[in-house]
Amino acid sequence: MSVSIPVLRDITEANTLLANELRAVFRGRNILVLDLIASPGAGKTTLLERTIGRLNGELRLCVIEGDPTTSIDAERVAAAGAPAVQINTGSGCHLEARMVQAALSQLDVAGADVIIIENVGNLMCPTGWDLGEDAKVVVASLPEGDDKPLKYPMAFSAAQAVVINKIDLEPYVSAKAERLRRNALTINPDLAVFEVSCLTGQGLDGWLDWLRAKLLAKRRTGTG
């Protein structure tokens, strides 16, 4: 069976067009938008909880949560104090701009400083999809191994920052944060790299300063 359907390039092109519309909306509102990409369980949601907690009273964050099923993550983020919307993708392996657009209709972003989009846990497929963000940020969990940037280079190439999480586990695993940092910079020398433990709070200051600097740059120049 053969039917006439648009080729894939058209789907991603339509996505990019909509992403650019969203980007213009965000720019008009001076909102910094980040797209968090990681394997399942790398700690994206815990990083969000810590970030919301630490910026409480200083910046207003909103969160768009992507997961195949459940609203576990949106509930955790809401409990941490940020307005959140959950997108369930079902068998969909990444978020698309149209999903972000739909989520925005249910999220009160008036007065928001930052929107963080937590993508579906998948280190590959979200990489090629523009969501209107200012920057993609990879969360890399140390126990996943320090060779991940070499084996999954796309996400590290597309990102502006990498948060190496779970460094508190370094004494118990063979992976080394320094080696992960080096491998990430081999793939993309322009990456900002932060070594953190969302469990203990170690290293979060650098990440938060980067986020503040991005927001200020966006307000000054229109791009994060």
Added chain:
Amino acid sequence: MSVSIPVLRDITEANTLLANELRAVFRGRNILVLDLIASPGAGKTTLLERTIGRLNGELRLCVIEGDPTTSIDAERVAAAGAPAVQINTGSGCHLEARMVQAALSQLDVAGADVIIIENVGNLMCPTGWDLGEDAKVVVASLPEGDDKPLKYPMAFSAAQAVVINKIDLEPYVSAKAERLRRNALTINPDLAVFEVSCLTGQGLDGWLDWLRAKLLAKRRTGTG
């Protein structure tokens, strides 16, 4: 632009047809075939290294390695003592039957008892692709969190077994192996679940016995 191309269902149907051909070949040779699915860094390759080491002299294993880039995993598996072929998928997020077919042309499977296919590190996309295997096996890393079966149910639904890895880290993380086991069984009550540490070797006996039993069942009945 619109062009006439086959719809996606046809692509997966073609894959399934080829997978069934491969399955017939494997059955004719009495080879058990497993498809390992996991997030990046859950420990698929380390489980392979331990499995090869423990079954050395008892069973002949061959390995087909899938990764976007590098031959790191095939080199590790070959060093552990098993013939291995690396498939690089580039931006491809899962293996397909045609890739397994191509790999088989470069792998000496004469006399092999078991072929283990290590899929691309991705807990979502490999789920729907039949590679001619007897069973899909999920490797779930404990530090990824014990809620992963609830959030990424497809892989757990499609699998016959789950290997919960890195249980040596349980004292240092909030996730609990028992809760991960329970959540996996909630999604799929028929799962065989093993709690192991590929670092210390703890719990591997149950996994190896399951693999031996699958091989014997295949030799007896023609299906693993």
